[in-house]
Amino acid sequence: MTDGSVRHKAKTAFQNLYYPIAALLISLLLGSIVILLTAKSSPWEAYRAMFKGAFGTPRAWDETFVKAIPFMFTALSFAIARRCGIINLGAEGQFRMGALLGTLVGVNFPGLPLWVHLPMALVAGFIGGALYGLIVGLLKIRFGASELITTIMLNYVAAQIIDFCVNGPLKDSANSSYPQSAQLFDSAIMPKLMAGTSRLHWGLALVLAAIFFYYFFLWKTTKGFEMRVVGLNPAAGAYAGMSIPKSSLLAMLLAGGFAGLGGCVEIVAVQFRLMLTSFSVSYGFTGIAVALMGNNNPIGIFFSGVLFGGLQSGSLKMQTLTDVSSSVVLVVQALIILFIAGRAMFKIRRASPVPVNVKGPSDPTKPILDTRGDAV
Amino acid sequence: MSILVSFLSSTLMLSTPTLIAGLGIVFSERAGIVNIGTEGMMLIGALSGVIGSLMTGSVWLGCLFAMVVTVLFAMVFAVFTVFVKADQTVIGTGMNILASGLTITINRAVFGASTSPPRIDAFSKAPIPLLSDIPVLGPVLFSQPVPVYVAFLLVPVAWFVLFRTHIGLKVRAVGEHPRACDTVGINVARSRFLAILYSGLMAGFAGAFVSMGQMTFFTENMIAGGGFMALAAVVFGNYTPFGIMGASLVFGASNALKFQLQALNTGIPSQFLVMLPYIITILALCGLIGRSNKPAASAVPYVKE
Numbered sequence: 001m002t003d004g005s006v007r008h009k010a011k012t013a014f015q016n017l018y019y020p021i022a023a024l025l026i027s028l029l030l031g032s033i034v035i036l037l038t039a040k041s042s043p044w045e046a047y048r049a050m051f052k053g054a055f056g057t058p059r060a061w062d063e064t065f066v067k068a069i070p071f072m073f074t075a076l077s078f079a080i081a082r083r084c085g086i087i088n089l090g091a092e093g094q095f096r097m098g099a100l101l102g103t104l105v106g107v108n109f110p111g112l113p114l115w116v117h118l119p120m121a122l123v124a125g126f127i128g129g130a131l132y133g134l135i136v137g138l139l140k141i142r143f144g145a146s147e148l149i150t151t152i153m154l155n156y157v158a159a160q161i162i163d164f165c166v167n168g169p170l171k172d173s174a175n176s177s178y179p180q181s182a183q184l185f186d187s188a189i190m191p192k193l194m195a196g197t198s199r200l201h202w203g204l205a206l207v208l209a210a211i212f213f214y215y216f217f218l219w220k221t222t223k224g225f226e227m228r229v230v231g232l233n234p235a236a237g238a239y240a241g242m243s244i245p246k247s248s249l250l251a252m253l254l255a256g257g258f259a260g261l262g263g264c265v266e267i268v269a270v271q272f273r274l275m276l277t278s279f280s281v282s283y284g285f286t287g288i289a290v291a292l293m294g295n296n297n298p299i300g301i302f303f304s305g306v307l308f309g310g311l312q313s314g315s316l317k318m319q320t321l322t323d324v325s326s327s328v329v330l331v332v333q334a335l336i337i338l339f340i341a342g343r344a345m346f347k348i349r350r351a352s353p354v355p356v357n358v359k360g361p362s363d364p365t366k367p368i369l370d371t372r373g374d375a376v
Numbered sequence: 377m378s379i380l381v382s383f384l385s386s387t388l389m390l391s392t393p394t395l396i397a398g399l400g401i402v403f404s405e406r407a408g409i410v411n412i413g414t415e416g417m418m419l420i421g422a423l424s425g426v427i428g429s430l431m432t433g434s435v436w437l438g439c440l441f442a443m444v445v446t447v448l449f450a451m452v453f454a455v456f457t458v459f460v461k462a463d464q465t466v467i468g469t470g471m472n473i474l475a476s477g478l479t480i481t482i483n484r485a486v487f488g489a490s491t492s493p494p495r496i497d498a499f500s501k502a503p504i505p506l507l508s509d510i511p512v513l514g515p516v517l518f519s520q521p522v523p524v525y526v527a528f529l530l531v532p533v534a535w536f537v538l539f540r541t542h543i544g545l546k547v548r549a550v551g552e553h554p555r556a557c558d559t560v561g562i563n564v565a566r567s568r569f570l571a572i573l574y575s576g577l578m579a580g581f582a583g584a585f586v587s588m589g590q591m592t593f594f595t596e597n598m599i600a601g602g603g604f605m606a607l608a609a610v611v612f613g614n615y616t617p618f619g620i621m622g623a624s625l626v627f628g629a630s631n632a633l634k635f636q637l638q639a640l641n642t643g644i645p646s647q648f649l650v651m652l653p654y655i656i657t658i659l660a661l662c663g664l665i666g667r668s669n670k671p672a673a674s675a676v677p678y679v680k681e
Contacts, residue, residue, distance in 0.1 A: 034478070038485035087465050089412075143662035148410055148465055148675065149611055150661060152604050153654040164647035285469055292466065325484045330477025337470030338452070342462040 019343045020293050020304065027335035034331050041322035050329075053317020054310030060317075062200045066270060068309025070095070072207045073262025074287025075305060076214050077133075077255045079296040083218060084251035085231035090136055090151030091259040092284025093158035094129035098260025099267045100162055101128030103170065103274040106184035106267065117187035121268055122206075122261065129260015130253045132158065137252030141245045147252075155284070166274055181274040190269035201269040208302075210258060215298040217254075227251055259284065281312065289333050292340045308333065383629075383636050384516040388524055389590065391628025393418070393582040395527045397606035398613065398620040399534045400578025405610055406538065407571035408551035408673040412468025413453045414579050415603025416475025421446040421583025423479045426496055426594040427486065435497040435588055439523075442584035443577050449475070450576020454569045461677035472603075480596050487594075499523060499589040523585045534617040547571055551671030554678040564678045579603065608657035615669040627653040 032043030039046070054064050074091040081088035102125035109117060135154065139145040165171075165181075172182035193200045218224035230237040230247040238244055262283065271278055290308050294300030315329035339346070397414055404411045421442040428441025449471075456467045487493065499521035507518040538544035549557050550567045558564050586602060587594045605627055612626075613619030630653055634646040661668075 034481060038481050087463075089465065089469065139658065139662055145658065145661040145663075146670075146675075148412070149607070150658050152412070153608060153658050156601055156604065156654045157651050160647040160651040164645050167647075168645060282473070285473060288466065288469055289473075325481045327477045327480035327484070330473055331481065332477075334470045334472075334474030334477055337473065338456060338462075338467060341466040341470065342456045342460040344462065345460050 016295055016297070016300070019340060019346060020295070020300075022346050023293070023336050023339035023343070024307075026339055027332045030335055031328055031332040034328055035324050038328075039322065039324040041324050046318050046322050046324040046328070049321040050311070050314035050318040052314070053321075054314030059198070060313065062198045063313040064306060064310040065204055066199050066201070066309070067312040068305045069203045069207050069269075070262045070266045070281075070283045071286050071290045071308050071312075072301060072305035073210065073265065074259050074283050075290035075294065075301045076210055076287075077129075077259035077262070077284075078288045078291040079294075079301060080214060080218070080227075080258065081133075081251050081255040082291065082296055083231045084227045084247055085234060086137075086140070086147055086248060086251055086255075088133070088136070088151060088252070088255045089148060089288070090133065090154050090284070091255070091287050092279075092282065093151070093155035094132045094256040094259035095263035095266075095283050096155075096158040096162050096279060097132040097256075098125035098129035098263030099274060099278060100158075100165060100263075101125055101260070102264030102267050103181050103184065106188035107170070107182045107273075110185050110187075112185075112187050114187045114191075117185065118190060118268065121184075121188045122264055125264020125267075126257045126261045129263065130257035132260065133252040133254075133256015134249065136256075137249040140252075141248060159279075162274070162279075163276065166276055170274060172273070179276050183273045184268060188268055189272060190265065199270070203265040203269045206261070206265060207305075210261065211298045211302055214258075214301075223247075223250065259287070262287075286312075286333065289337045293336060379636065381512060381515050383632055385520070386632040386635065387625065387629045388516065388520060389628075390631045391624040392524045392527045392589070393586050393602055394606045394609050394627055395531070395621055395624040396523070396585065397575075397579050397582035397603060398609040398624060399527070399530055399617060400575035400582075401606055401610045402534065402538070402613075402615055402617060402620060403547055404568075404571045404575040405615055405674070406551045406671055407547045407568045408554065408671050408676065408678070409457060409568055409572055409575075410464050410468070410675045411453070411572065411575050412465055412604075412607065413450075413471030413475075414468075414575065414606055415599055415601070416468075416472035417446050417450055417453075417576050417579035418583035418586065418599045418603045418606075419472075419475040419479050419597070420449045421580035422587035422598055423483055423583075423594045424580070425584030426587050427482075429496045429498070429588060430494060433497055435499055438497070438588060439581065439584045443580040446580025446583065447573050447576045450573055450579070453576070454572040457677065458565050458569045458572070461679060464675050464677070476597060479594075483594055483596060493593040496588070496592065498592040499585065521585075521589050523581070523589055528621070531617045531621045538617065548671070550678075551673055554673050558678075558680065564680075568678075579606075582606065605653060608653060611670075612653075612657045612660040614660070615671070626656070 035043040035046050053060055055061060074095055077091040077094060078088050102121045105121040105124040132154065136147050136150050139150050140147050166179045170181040172180060190201045190203055192198060193202055193204060218228055226237065226242045227247045227250065230242055230244050234244055267274060286308060290304045291301060293304035311329050311333065315326040318324055319326040397418060401411050401414055424445035425438045425442035429435050429438025432438060453467060453471050456462045457464045501519055502522050503519040508514040546562055546567050550562060550564045554564045583599065586599060609620050609623035609627060613623035630649050634649045637644050637646050637649065
């Protein structure tokens with residue numbers, strides 16, 4: 001390895017960390033202005049309480065990971081579609097459909113052993129999300145319908161389907177008048193990772209496996225390579241004989257599957273039944289923030305997932321310890337999205353600004369192909 | 377008969393915010409900007425309208441305040457998308473989360489967690505003399521709050537501006553072929569910037585109507601998809617003001633029907649009616665309902681060479 005390539009690697013690593021950290025710091029700073037204006041507690045107290053609630057104790061770490069798991073799934077959903085040049089705003093709906101199908105399997109089939117019932121529920125969740133994602137891909141390929149609008153519309157359709165199911169066919173009318181499903185059978189419930197009161201569950205292993213799959217598939221398989229080429233430069237991909245429709249469909253299938261699996265895990269490991277309030281956190285849209293912050297990179301997604309999980313669980317602690325509303329965290333998350341998407345404004349040197357094109361590579365600092373479509 | 381009157385009347389009422397916001401979005405869409413942040417802008421308008429009305433005691437001043445605040449909020453979107461040239465969709469998503477966070481935080485800080493909201497001056501029905509006495513049509517068409525009249529009167533105005541004036545031509549041109557516009561000396565960035573601010577102005581008005589016309593106070597996340605509905609109306613209405621009016625009426629009717637069905641206890645699940653606007657929008661997007669007027673440079677940032 002030459003000296004130059006080491007320096008190049010260090011430079012890339014710096015660039016990969018520079019934007020997220022700059023965005024995080026500026027967002028926290030602006031968030032503190034909101035705190036100053038709306039609360040009596042000082043921003044310092046608020047952030048300290050938040051940090052304590054997120055990372056202060058082993059118990060806090062547990063909760064942070066529990067909150068982070070669904071975000072990592074939806075982040076993978078956004079990221080894999082993005083790598084193929086598709087903007088998936090539909091993780092929200094795909095997450096719901098995964099939760100719905102997972103619930104459907106979980107409240108039926110009594111008497112199955114855990115090792116059959118739980119995997120069945122998880123597979124159902126994956127399929128629910130994957131099919132819902134596939135609709136987006138098909139509409140785009142067949143009719144040229146922009147995924148920007150179809151995904152958003154389908155999110156609302158999914159919300160109504162859930163609403164209908166918990167008020168109708170799935171409603172647990174025997175035990176409650178609330179619009180909610182029955183509790184899942186024990187055989188469909190994800191075991192905890194550790195004995196005791198910790199809520200951390202085996203979903204963590206599952207999401208790590210999903211992150212590894214994301215890495216392995218995109219960087220170590222031909223299909224994944226084609227997907228990235230199509231995402232970076234569709235013309236080059238087509239010229240090299242790659243099928244853009246096939247890659248897009250596969251990307252949306254996997255994107256939906258990741259989100260669906262996330263929704264299913266949230267039900268089988270955390271909530272145990274489907275409720276109208278099951279989706280009070282905006283999992284899909286937070287996933288976009290996580291993916292952006294992690295630069296659609298597997299390791300990046302893991303760490304930014306932990307950060308956002310921490311923000312989520314820490315915000316609740318902050319609300320109990322101080323008079324700062326937990327919704328301040330939404331402001332911070334939103335600002336992170338704005339500053340990372342608008343990272344061009346943080347460029348240190350302005351010699352040759354690289355235009356950030358919507359249809360172009362997700363990371364303009366890393367050109368992977370030359371103009372003929374050959375890998376460099 | 378009274379059921380019909382109340383159904384038609386609530387259809388107009390429910391389609392009004394969609395129409396107002398849609399008439400703003402159509403300008404930014406035509407200029408090549410996909411304004412997914414409308415949802416958040418309406419939320420900002422809803423809260424600032426209530427605050428303005430509470431401070432001044434006048435719903436109209438409140439509404440004006442909402443429009444000013446929302447334009448300032450839209451300016452953030454405009455700076456990021458037009459000048460920083462960031463991805464419009466992602467910025468729009470960020471704006472929605474930002475609006476949700478800001479409005480919840482400010483609402484809790486200003487009004488606390490009190491269960492009984494203070495009374496504010498809200499839009500009341502303004503029957504037009506004589507015309508409102510016509511049977512059926514009168515109570516439906518001529519006995520509405522003023523913003524409803526304004527919204528529908530703005531439709532031909534928006535059509536005229538968009539298709540018969542120099543401003544409209546510029547807006548449409550920068551959405552179709554920004555490079556050509558740049559060549560002939562049209563300032564693409566400025567046109568797009570102003571189009572976004574205008575869509576923010578209208579979103580603020582629409583949001584204020586939701587909190588002070590349909591309701592009489594602000595509740596957290598009260599827009600609940602209204603901004604996306606307006607975006608859908610623009611797509612389904614094929615990017616023309618009259619089309620948007622038709623789409624808003626269809627969407628409003630399916631919502632109004634939902635309430636009627638619930639009241640009549642028919643047993644038809646109302647969720648499917650609520651789904652309807654979203655599904656027809658998808659069908660419209662697929663080109664199953666005529667040719668699309670979607671601008672060629674939609675969602676593509678313009679980079680000067």
